[in-house]
Amino acid sequence: xxxxxxxxxxxxxxxxxxxxxxxxxxxxxxxxxxxxxxxxxxxxxxxxxxxxxxxxxxxxxxxxxxxxxxxxxxxxxxxxxxxxxxxxxxxxxxx
Amino acid sequence: xxxxxxxxxxxxxxxxxxxxxxxxxxxxxxxxxxxxxxxxxxxxxxxxxxxxxxxxxxxxxxxxxxxxxxxxxxxxxxxxxxxxxxxxxxxxxxxxxxxxxxxxxxxxxxxxxxxxxxxxxxxxxxxxxxxxxxxxxxxxxxxxxxxxxxxxxxxxxxxxxxxxxxxxxxxxxxxxxxxxxxxxxxxxxxxxxxxxxxxxxxxxxxxxxxxxxxxxxxxxxxxxxxxxxxxxxxxxxxxxxxxxxxxxxxxxxxxxxxxxxxxxxxxxxxxxxxxxxxxxxxxxxxxxxxxxxxxxxxxxxxxxxxxxxxxxxxxxxxxxxxxxxxxxxxxxxxxxxxxxxxxxxxxxxxxxxxxxxxxxxxxxxxxxxxxxxxxxxxxxxxxxxxxxxxxxxxxxxxxxxxxxxxxxxxxxxxxxxxxxxxxxxxxxxxxxxxxxxxxxxxxxxxxxxxxxxxxxxxxxxxxxxxxxxxxxxxxxxxxxxxxx
Numbered sequence: 324x325x326x327x328x329x330x331x332x333x334x335x336x337x338x339x340x341x342x343x344x345x346x347x348x349x350x351x352x353x354x355x356x357x358x359x360x361x362x363x364x365x366x367x368x369x370x371x372x373x374x375x376x377x378x379x380x381x382x383x384x385x386x387x388x389x390x391x392x393x394x395x396x397x398x399x400x401x402x403x404x405x406x407x408x409x410x411x412x413x414x415x416x417x418x
Numbered sequence: 419x420x421x422x423x424x425x426x427x428x429x430x431x432x433x434x435x436x437x438x439x440x441x442x443x444x445x446x447x448x449x450x451x452x453x454x455x456x457x458x459x460x461x462x463x464x465x466x467x468x469x470x471x472x473x474x475x476x477x478x479x480x481x482x483x484x485x486x487x488x489x490x491x492x493x494x495x496x497x498x499x500x501x502x503x504x505x506x507x508x509x510x511x512x513x514x515x516x517x518x519x520x521x522x523x524x525x526x527x528x529x530x531x532x533x534x535x536x537x538x539x540x541x542x543x544x545x546x547x548x549x550x551x552x553x554x555x556x557x558x559x560x561x562x563x564x565x566x567x568x569x570x571x572x573x574x575x576x577x578x579x580x581x582x583x584x585x586x587x588x589x590x591x592x593x594x595x596x597x598x599x600x601x602x603x604x605x606x607x608x609x610x611x612x613x614x615x616x617x618x619x620x621x622x623x624x625x626x627x628x629x630x631x632x633x634x635x636x637x638x639x640x641x642x643x644x645x646x647x648x649x650x651x652x653x654x655x656x657x658x659x660x661x662x663x664x665x666x667x668x669x670x671x672x673x674x675x676x677x678x679x680x681x682x683x684x685x686x687x688x689x690x691x692x693x694x695x696x697x698x699x700x701x702x703x704x705x706x707x708x709x710x711x712x713x714x715x716x717x718x719x720x721x722x723x724x725x726x727x728x729x730x731x732x733x734x735x736x737x738x739x740x741x742x743x744x745x746x747x748x749x750x751x752x753x754x755x756x757x758x759x760x761x762x763x764x765x766x767x768x769x770x771x772x773x774x775x776x777x778x779x780x781x782x783x784x785x786x787x788x789x790x791x792x793x794x795x796x797x798x799x800x801x802x803x804x805x806x807x808x809x810x811x812x813x814x815x816x817x818x819x820x821x822x823x824x825x826x827x828x829x830x831x832x833x834x835x836x837x838x839x840x841x842x843x844x845x846x847x848x849x850x851x852x853x854x855x856x857x858x859x860x861x862x863x864x865x866x867x868x869x870x871x872x873x874x875x876x877x878x879x880x881x882x883x884x885x886x887x888x889x890x891x892x893x894x895x896x897x898x899x900x901x902x
Binding site for chain 2: 326330331334335337338339340341342350353354356357358359360361362363364365366367369372373374375376377378379381383384386395398399401402403404405411413414415416
């Protein structure tokens with residue numbers, strides 16, 4: 324099954340990546356090439372094989388619910404594109 | 419001084435043959451004069467390196483030095499370094515100065531290692547040639563018209579050209595081992611979870627692992643000793659004791675069993691590389707290693723499986739780059755969606771976009787079972803192949819890469835051809851196993867890598883076998899002619 328131009332447009336939207344119309348043809352061809360490679364997976368029957376959850380079969384560790392980090396808002400916001408009064412600024416979302 | 423191993427430099431520093439300041443100045447001078455030919459560094463840290471070297475000299479005088487105190491190293495630009503730019507080879511993070519050190523960086527700093535700078539890499543570690551970097555490709559010091567491999571191409575080229583005593587790298591599908599092979603150095607990918615991933619920019623979180631890139635296996639042991647170990651900040655970091663890697667190096671190899679996977683020596687492997695491997699296998703035999711054929715029947719499925727798992731996890735990890743809290747933001751966004759879409763379109767290069775889109779597609783509604791679930795089942799089968807093999811042998815021996823370094827530009831326009839460079843390295847990441855690449859006899863003046871794979875947490879055994887090979891051969895001592 325191959326992707327279509329509309330599929331690429333939809334995927335790019337889901338991934339929140341702006342694609343110019345002239346770029347789409349190249350991505351369509353390349354993504355289909357990668358999916359052809361991936362389709363080799365279907366040569367093997369995996370009926371009944373348990374999917375691997377972790378290469379070492381480890382379980383997620385738990386820790387006590389305690390405050391361990393100090394407030395470093397200024398350091399974090401110093402590298403932000405746009406902040407004001409301790410807030411990250413983005414274009415207006417709610418009219 | 420630059421031709422010496424870390425072990426030799428460490429001894430020289432303790433004896434007072436030279437100071438860390440002299441050593442650091444020497445490497446900085448080499449970077450200054452030689453790196454314009456290679457482009458292996460993205461950011462140099464001359465001032466902080468000199469200050470750290472002075473501190474190291476003080477520690478050496480006071481007698482509180484470790485084996486790494488005063489040793490000038492470089493970090494792949496994927497490790498966060500407080501106050502020093504961490505670009506990850508991407509325009510997205512061109513302006514990113516991390517507010518903290520990665521655990522790997524913090525541990526090496528604490529041991530007294532001096533940071534010379536940050537090395538070039540494929541963008542977000544996605545590539546096998548270092549050509550996807552926003553900062554331009556790295557050249558292979560053995561032939562400047564060829565690639566150094568990737569994604570840790572800058573670290574590999576810098577170590578090979580003797581611009582640093584050692585370097586860090588990361589390996590998601592071969593990104594330490596393949597460039598180590600193409601540049602003629604030693605590169606170790608540890609067991610998944612052996613080294614903390616905290617502060618290492620995430621690509622595919624179930625596969626990513628950091629490791630050392632050095633001239634010798636002994637040096638790799640010295641770096642791994644400090645890098646490895648439990649870190650509560652990384653929930654996937656293994657809480658396993660770290661053995662004394664250097665103590666194990668000298669063990670005799672007699673009776674060690676090595677397996678050659680028949681699938682790794684078939685069509686697709688360059689004849690010259692195969693002949694080099696034969697020579698190295700003969701050396702192992704002469705050291706008492708028992709060699710036998712084994713089979714990893716699901717090997718051909720490793721690359722297709724990886725190109726579902728890695729892009730899926732990449733699309734999820736890279737969703738954080740949204741132009742809001744840090745990184746690149748587009749000019750004059752007209753609304754929030756435009757801000758996301760244009761910031762990401764401008765910030766990411768084509769290979770990263772391809773992988774994000776593949777990952778987005780395979781995880782999108784209705785496709786999960788056909789792709790991600792199928793891939794995780796195949797991952798299980800690939801892993802079972804290895805476990806069966808390790809019932810018969812202690813280590814697995816094969817090529818690291820199918821050929822020697824290829825010319826710049828040869829594969830960059832064909833993603834699938836590029837992906838096949840990692841055909842022998844990818845399966846170990848899928849199974850979470852450790853692997854090491856060692857330089858063996860060159861072909862037409864270009865380095866060749868031999869790969870050893872061990873069972874989980876068998877780094878000491880890998881380093882032992884690697885060190886014994888290097889004690890009895892001199893392939894690892896070859897220096898690129900223009901960088902002697």
